[in-house]
Amino acid sequence: MNTQDSKEGFRDILANVTEDGDRKWIYPKKPSGKFYNARTAVSIILLLFLFGAPFLKVNGHPFLLFNILERKFVLFGILFGPHDFYIFVLLMISVFVSIFLFTVVYGRLFCGWVCPQTIFLEMVFRKIEYFIEGDASKQKRLDTGPMTKEKIFKKSVKHIIFMGLSFIISNTFLAYIIGVDSLFQIITDPPSQHLGGLAAISIFSGIFYFVFSSFREQACVLVCPYGRLQSVMLDANSIVIAYDNKRGEPRGKIKKDVEQSNGDCIDCHLCVDVCPTGIDIRNGTQLECVNCTACIDECNTVMSKVKRPKGLIRYASKIEIETGKRFIFTPRAIGYTIVLIILFSITSFMMINRNNYEISLLRTPGLLSQPQLDNKISNLYDLKVVNKTFEPLQLRVELVKPFGEIKVLGSDLLIEPQATEKAKLLVVLSLDIIKSLKTELEINVYSNNELTETIKTSFLGKIENRTK
Numbered sequence: 001m002n003t004q005d006s007k008e009g010f011r012d013i014l015a016n017v018t019e020d021g022d023r024k025w026i027y028p029k030k031p032s033g034k035f036y037n038a039r040t041a042v043s044i045i046l047l048l049f050l051f052g053a054p055f056l057k058v059n060g061h062p063f064l065l066f067n068i069l070e071r072k073f074v075l076f077g078i079l080f081g082p083h084d085f086y087i088f089v090l091l092m093i094s095v096f097v098s099i100f101l102f103t104v105v106y107g108r109l110f111c112g113w114v115c116p117q118t119i120f121l122e123m124v125f126r127k128i129e130y131f132i133e134g135d136a137s138k139q140k141r142l143d144t145g146p147m148t149k150e151k152i153f154k155k156s157v158k159h160i161i162f163m164g165l166s167f168i169i170s171n172t173f174l175a176y177i178i179g180v181d182s183l184f185q186i187i188t189d190p191p192s193q194h195l196g197g198l199a200a201i202s203i204f205s206g207i208f209y210f211v212f213s214s215f216r217e218q219a220c221v222l223v224c225p226y227g228r229l230q231s232v233m234l235d236a237n238s239i240v241i242a243y244d245n246k247r248g249e250p251r252g253k254i255k256k257d258v259e260q261s262n263g264d265c266i267d268c269h270l271c272v273d274v275c276p277t278g279i280d281i282r283n284g285t286q287l288e289c290v291n292c293t294a295c296i297d298e299c300n301t302v303m304s305k306v307k308r309p310k311g312l313i314r315y316a317s318k319i320e321i322e323t324g325k326r327f328i329f330t331p332r333a334i335g336y337t338i339v340l341i342i343l344f345s346i347t348s349f350m351m352i353n354r355n356n357y358e359i360s361l362l363r364t365p366g367l368l369s370q371p372q373l374d375n376k377i378s379n380l381y382d383l384k385v386v387n388k389t390f391e392p393l394q395l396r397v398e399l400v401k402p403f404g405e406i407k408v409l410g411s412d413l414l415i416e417p418q419a420t421e422k423a424k425l426l427v428v429l430s431l432d433i434i435k436s437l438k439t440e441l442e443i444n445v446y447s448n449n450e451l452t453e454t455i456k457t458s459f460l461g462k463i464e465n466r467t468k
Contacts, residue, residue, distance in 0.1 A: 015278030033297025107240035112291035170204035
């Protein structure tokens, strides 16, 4: 094997898989440091929001709700339904473009700081594991050791807590889908009345328990598509967690009272020991790296001890490592930013100008004017009303111009929340006021006796039908 092949050999293997293809359990060393403390603070805020948001209400209605089954979504107390699908699509596109933008500029910053998988695994389940079983070396000895009372006790306590947490997490996610009130009803009612909900909670609890107790980093390495997308989106200017090879190489141990020409890396291997996916960041950017910053903290601690500058492993781009200059706003990043600004501007404009009701009035196609008694004629119209609010809507229509009659056929114009109601309107005018083939109409629509909308349309009447 030549030198180049030996340097690139790490790309042919996975840190969590043996040469025989078996699972290799990762025992990451407990991290500590400035970045870890900052991530802990961010995680606490996000976890408080995650578990608290389902209980937040605006005017008695959920603050956030993602009811996929009924196609009903509530964002910040505003109700969105199937009729707002175009806004939802624009929001989703904007979110994806945002992720692409952050990846182009800042690499997998989302994975290390915001991703629920990372937050739950590193900031909740691993912390519990460290507390019960100890650091990496103690965990490994416990797993490989004989089945003692201590091992049975620690493993039992850990997995009971893991199952309880998984049950709480699954209930929380279900609350985002069906609402906290419906979830509370499922919990308090006899199980026989909510077998579907009970089955959903049990399945999701099992999935979460499996992911966080066993599957772990494989969710990021094998399942999540984001890690594979980064190879397409990253470039030499993307800021990632990088090892400064120009400063660190050649690696070597520090020998007292011996003059050395080694780089700053003392090859202590602690950056690998602390990595939750088991990779060596010194080999460069890799699919498995989730940008958790654990290697940065560990390396900075070592550099402080050996009295060398911190930042051997840091947030940096390949260009910055090579030239010492950082270029954040590249043409690619600027292009994504412009697209993102346009998308958010359009979406914001649509949301600001979004009405709580949609009312449309069209003359019934295929029908001409119909003669009526007392020298009058009529036109038939189709009225369609969409109620986007949480409250029922009682409508009343009134013909403002010209003088005439308007009648609602077959409906009392009571529209339930998030419902669509159709009705027929009959407009009757005297032939004496019809001066042309088309007569302009103005119809006021009142909601709970408040003017909601003024609709302008036309009335078709044949002048030659007028009685003499």
